[in-house]
Amino acid sequence: MKLSNGNKGHALVRYDDARSIDTLTIQQGNDETLLMGLAAAGALHHLKQEYLTRFWNSEGLQLVIVCGSGNNGGDGLALAGLLCADPDRYPDADINKRMSVYALPPKSAASQFYEAKLRRQGVTIRPLQKLSEDVAEMVKHNELTIVEALLGTGQSRLPAGDIATALQAIDTIRNAGRAKLVALDVPAGLTESGLADSAPTPDCVYTFGSEKAVTALIPGLRVRRIPCGFESQNEEAVFAASTALYRSEPSDALHFFRRNDADHKYSAGHAWMVAGEHDMEGAALLALQAFLGSGGGYVRHFHPSPQSRERYLSILPSAIYHDATDFVKACEVQKPPRSILIGPGMRSDTVDSLREALIEGLTILSRRQQRLTVILDAAACSLAFDDRFPSVQCLITPHVAEWKSLGGPAVSCVDDLEAARAFSGRIHAYLKGPVSFLFAPDQIAVYNAPLPSLAVAGSGDLFGGLLLRAACGHEADRPICDIVSACVALQRRSAESSMHPEQQLKFIQEILA
Template identity: 30%
Template sequence: MRRKPMPFLELLTPEEMGRADAYAVENGVPSMTLMENAGAAVVDAVMAHFPRQRVIILCGPGNNGGDGFAVAAMLRELGWSVRLGLFGSADKLKGDAAAMAERWRGDIEDARALSFDDADLIIDALLGAGLDRDITGDLAALVERINTAKAPVVGIDVPTGIDGATGLIRGTAVNADLTVTFFRKKPGHLLYPGRHNCGVLQLGDIGIPGEAVDAIGPRTFENGPALWTLPRREAEGHKYAAGHAAILSGGPLKTGATRLAARAALRAGAGLVTLIGSEDALRVHAAHVTAVMLSIVDDAEALRGFFADKRHNTLVLGPALGLDRKARALTQTTLGLDAALVLDADAITNLADDPDAALARLMNRKSGTVLTPHDGEFARLFPDISGDRLSRAREAAAQTGCVVLLKGADTVIASPDGRAAINANAPPSLATAGAGDVLAGIIGGLLSQGMDAWEAACAAAWLHGAAAQVFGRPGLIAEDLPDCLPAAWAQIDAR
C-alpha cells in the first residue's frame, strides 16, 4: 500500500535533526548554505511579525550562534539597527559558526554585559535543541535578564534552555514570543512546558531534501488527519457493519459520565451503542437517552454473556464506574473479553490495585486496547515509570502491549510498536468536567468500526480538539462536544 503523504507531521529529535543535516550535506547541499538558509528563514519571520527597529542578537558558541550571526548580517543589510552579543569567546568559534562570524564584520560585544534597555527586539541564538545539561551560572543569569526585558523575543530553533527532545526546561529557559525552527518540528516544540516557551512557532525550509525523512525513519509525529484514515460507510452497509459499542455504567447516582461517552460513540459513527449496567442505573439512563440502547449487565457472568454475542465488539469502561469491589471485579473480567477495550478513569485505578498482574493480563490481550490515563492515574498504574511524557507513554505501551493515550494539554498517544503522536490542537477550554468521558466514547466509537487501536486513539484525540474548536467560544461544557463532532469530521472531508 502506498504511504500517505505526511505534510510535515514528522517530529525529529535533535539527534535525528543532526542526521537530516548530514543527509543534506552528503547529497550536495553545503553546510554553509543550510546556515545561510536558516538565517534567511529567521529574517523572513522577523520581518513578517515586526517593523524595522533596534534589535539585539545574542549568539552562543555553536551552530545556533552561527545562525544568529547570519541573521545579524542580513538584518543590517536591510537597514536594521543591530547589536550582537556573544556568550563566549570569538576565537573559540569553530566551523561554519566561525565562518559566519567572519561575515558579520561588526562589533561583537560580551552578551553578559549587554543592556537590553534600548532594545526593541531580542533574538535568542544562544543554544540549540540538544541540551545535555542544565543551564547554570552566567548563562542562567543572562536568560533571566532576557525574560525580564521589555522587548519581545524571537528564538532560533528552540528557546535557550528547552530540551528539543522532551520539551523540559533544563535549569531555566527563555520565554520566546516567536520561535523559528527548520525542516521539521521537534517533540519539544509541542510538549509542555516547551510549547509555552516557544510562543508562536514557525517552520522554515532551509533546503534539506524531503527524502531525509525516509532515511531517518522517525517514529514520533504531530497528530493530524494524515496519520490515520477515518472509517467510511459503504453504500450497501447497515448499522451492524459499523460496529456495536457498549459503555459500562456506574451506579444510579453516577450515570452522566457514561451518557457522555455513549453519545460521543454514536457521533463518532458506531452503528449501535448500548449502555450496560445495573437495572437501577439503567432506569436513570432511560429518562435521558433515545438512540442509545440499554441492557442489564449486573455482574461478571452477565458481562461475559453480553459479549458472547460477537456483534458486541467494543467496550468502554471507567467513566464514573466506581472503585468498590463490584467495579474492581467487572474491570478484571473485561480483560478476558475478546472485544476491543477502552480503559479510562476508574477502570485504570481499579487495575492499579495489583499493577503487575494487570500489566501481564493486558499484555496477553489479542484485541485492541486503549488506556487513557491522566498523569495521576498513570502514576498509580505505572509507579516505576518516570521521565518526560513522551518516554513515559512509550514505556507504558511497551509494558502493556496496549495503546497508551496520556491525557493532558499535550496529549501523547503511544503504540507498543514505538510510534507516538503528540496532539496539539486541543484548546484550553477542554479542561472541563466530562471532556475525558467524551474522548473515551469517541475512541470506542472508532474502534467499533474496525479502526486500528493507535489510529483510533490518535483520530479521537484530534477530533476531540477539533470539536472544541468548532464550539469556538467561552462556556464550553462536555455536553457540547459530541454534537460538534460532525462539523469536526467535516473539516477532514473538506481537505
C-alpha cells in the first residue's frame, strides 16, 4: 500500500490480515509469549499515563481486568502480572485490594504462562462467571477502570455464553456512570459484520500493531496503536496482498490551495460549475465562493434557470455566468477547464433534463482537456453511472441517501467495504457521513473524525467548492485521494472555528491569506 504525500494516514488490517501477520512473525522465531508480554507492557505504559495516573497513590482508584480464554485474554493476564511488579508500587501495597482479575481458563501455552505467573505473585483470579455477581459492589466505586480482554481478532461470531454475560455486566457498570473502559486490541463483540448490540463501546482501544479496520468504522472511537514486536516486512507483505485500506487523518494540506507570485487567473485555478437552479442558487453561490475564497482564479458557472442570472450577478459578480443551455457550445469553443463541478443545488429532474447536454459536453471536454477532473455531487452523481459517461477522472460525493438511490450497497461494517469499492468501479466515490469513505479503484480510505458542526445545510456545497479548487490548482496532478484528504482537512479546520458554512468560508480565507 502506498500513502502518497502529506496525506497523513495509517494502514488498517482486517482480522485475517492480523492473523497472517501473527503467524509470519511467530514463524520467524518471535515466541507468542514474547509478543504477548510486549503487548501488555505497551498497554500498561499507556494505561498508567492515561487512566491510572495516581494508581499507587490513590486508594480509591480500582482496576478490573476481564479476560477471555484466547490470547486476547492472555494479554490481560500479562498486563495484570506486570502491574504487580510495577516499580511505582509501595512495597506493602495489597494488589488484591486494588485490582480484580476475572478470567476464563486460558487455552494457549503463552496465556497459561501468564496466568501461572500471576498466581505466583499472589493475585486472586476469579472465574469470569463471578463478574455478574460482583456488579453491585463495583458500581459503588468512584474511580474504576475496566480493562476488557475478552475477545480479540479471533472473534468471528456474536458474543455468546459467559462472554456475553460478562459484557452485560460491564455494560451495567458503565451505565452506572463512573467506570472507564479500555479494550485490548479490539472491543469484544466487534466482528467484521458489525458491533453486537450488547457490546459496550469503550472509551479507548489499545490495539497491538496496526489498527484493525473494525475500530476505524466506529464513529469517534479513540484507538491507540501499540507496538508489540511484529516485523515490518511481514506487515508490508500482508498489506501488499489485499486492497489497500487505510485511515486518513486530518493533516496540514494548505499547499493544495497555494498560489504562486507569478500566477494569472487561469494558472491559479480554472474551473467550471453547473449548479444552482432557481431558488437553490445559495448552494451554487456557496460552492463558487468556496472556490474563489480558497484561491481559485477563474470560474465559469452554468445555471439551469435563466431567471437566476440577476441574483448571481448581484451577489457574486466575479464569476462568468451562462445559461446551462450554452453548456455544449461552451465545451466546444471556450478554453477547457481543469476541473468541473456539477450538482450542488440541482434536483434530480433538473439533472435529468440536462443529462444529454451534460454527457455530450463532458465528452467534448474530455477530448480537449486530457487531465480533466469531473466532480459530481448530489443528484448529478448519477451521471457517472450513465453508459455514455466519458472515460475521465471522476469523483462523486454522495451522502448516504444519495449513495443508496444510486444503488450503492450499504456500508456499515468491514464486510461491506469491498462490495462498495467494486460498485464504484473506476470512479472515485467519497461517501459522506459521520464516518466517511473514499472508494477508489485500488484503495479504500476511512475518514473517522466526526464533527457535529459539519452536519449543517451548505457543508456539502462548501466542500464541493474546495474540491473544485484543489482539483485545478498547482497540486491538481496529485491522486484524487490526496485532493479529497486536503479538502477534508481544510473544511474540518474551519468547522472547528464555527458551525456555519459562511463563517467557515471567512476562516478559510483568513488561513489561506
